Amino acid sequence: MDVSVEGKVAVVTGASRGIGLATAIELAKSGAAGVTITSRKPENLEAAHQEMVDAGIAPDRVLATAARADDVDDAERAMSETLERFGSVDILVNNAGTNPSAGFIMDVDLGAIQKTWAVNLLGPLLWSRAAYKAGMEGSGGSIVNVASVAGLRPSPIMGAYNVSKAGLIHLTRQLAHELAPKIRVNAVAPGVVRTRLAGLLLEDEETTARIHPLERVGEPEEVARLIVFLGSDASSWMTGAIVPIDGGVVGASSSGIS
Numbered sequence: 001m002d003v004s005v006e007g008k009v010a011v012v013t014g015a016s017r018g019i020g021l022a023t024a025i026e027l028a029k030s031g032a033a034g035v036t037i038t039s040r041k042p043e044n045l046e047a048a049h050q051e052m053v054d055a056g057i058a059p060d061r062v063l064a065t066a067a068r069a070d071d072v073d074d075a076e077r078a079m080s081e082t083l084e085r086f087g088s089v090d091i092l093v094n095n096a097g098t099n100p101s102a103g104f105i106m107d108v109d110l111g112a113i114q115k116t117w118a119v120n121l122l123g124p125l126l127w128s129r130a131a132y133k134a135g136m137e138g139s140g141g142s143i144v145n146v147a148s149v150a151g152l153r154p155s156p157i158m159g160a161y162n163v164s165k166a167g168l169i170h171l172t173r174q175l176a177h178e179l180a181p182k183i184r185v186n187a188v189a190p191g192v193v194r195t196r197l198a199g200l201l202l203e204d205e206e207t208t209a210r211i212h213p214l215e216r217v218g219e220p221e222e223v224a225r226l227i228v229f230l231g232s233d234a235s236s237w238m239t240g241a242i243v244p245i246d247g248g249v250v251g252a253s254s255s256g257i258s
């Protein structure tokens with residue numbers, strides 16, 4: 001099946017590398033009329049823009065604008081710039097994420113926890129509100145949140161991150177409920193994917209791979225294809241869904257009991 005987002009305009013947060021950049025490329029290759037890529041650092045975005053052009057995407061179909069995921073003014077400005085350049089906002093991918101808060105949750109620095117929750121949980125709400133005001137309220141659209149299997153169950157070391165992703169999963173369902181029928185809101189829940197964010201887990205890739213029934217970690221492009229599907233009309237009867245994409249961690253792992 002060919003999944004098309006022909007003529008649609010997408011905004012992707014955290015798109016300077018990893019899953020976000022792979023998603024921006026996949027959206028453009030699937031026909032998006034325009035893709036706005038955002039992240040904090042202009043130099044990273046410039047490199048990402050060049051990578052998209054190297055992948056065969058016309059430079060004028062990409063708008064790169066620096067914007068913090070946890071900043072309401074940045075979110076609104078990115079939407080205005082997108083409207084000015086491409087005329088609409090049809091798909092929002094809340095992908096930016098951070099995890100500076102590893103450790104026993106009783107001990108982790110409170111500032112690090114606040115940052116994690118601000119970027120991973122409050123951020124998607126701020127950007128969803130900005131997209132709503134930028135036209136989705138009237139014309140409809142599709143919002144895709146990048147959650148994590150870490151939001152589906154507790155695990156050691158990443159407690160604050162896990163809670164942020166659990167919150168994002170509930171935010172997805174809440175927004176799906178409130179914004180239906182015009183706007184669909186879904187989330188992907190990846191297992192370990194080969195990106196900078198997963199650096200620590202990839203140091204011993206063999207052990208990490210064994211956690212996944214498919215015996216390997218994921219690649220950003222594999223997650224990107226699912227995000228594009230959820231952003232597109234091919235998923236037109238889906239909203240409030242949390243879709244694991246995790247090499248079988250959620251659906252095919254043994255309970256270990258018998």
Ligand SMILES: NC(=O)c1ccc[n+]([C@@H]2O[C@H](COP(=O)([O-])OP(=O)(O)OC[C@H]3O[C@@H](n4cnc5c(N)ncnc54)[C@H](OP(=O)(O)O)[C@@H]3O)[C@@H](O)[C@H]2O)c1
Pocket residue numbers: 013014015016017018019020038039040041042044045067068069070095096097098119146147148149189190191192193194195196197198
């Ligand atoms: N990799 C995994 O194993 C995995 C698994 C499950 C879920 N996820 C989720 O997937 C999403 C993408 O992560 P990734 O793995 O692709 O990581 P990544 O390669 O490290 O990319 C993170 C992106 O977010 C941007 N970013 C970070 N903090 C930001 C902020 N405060 N405001 C705006 N942009 C910010 C970064 O760019 P700048 O540095 O330029 O800001 C970068 O573009 C995250 O939500 C993550 O939680 C990842």
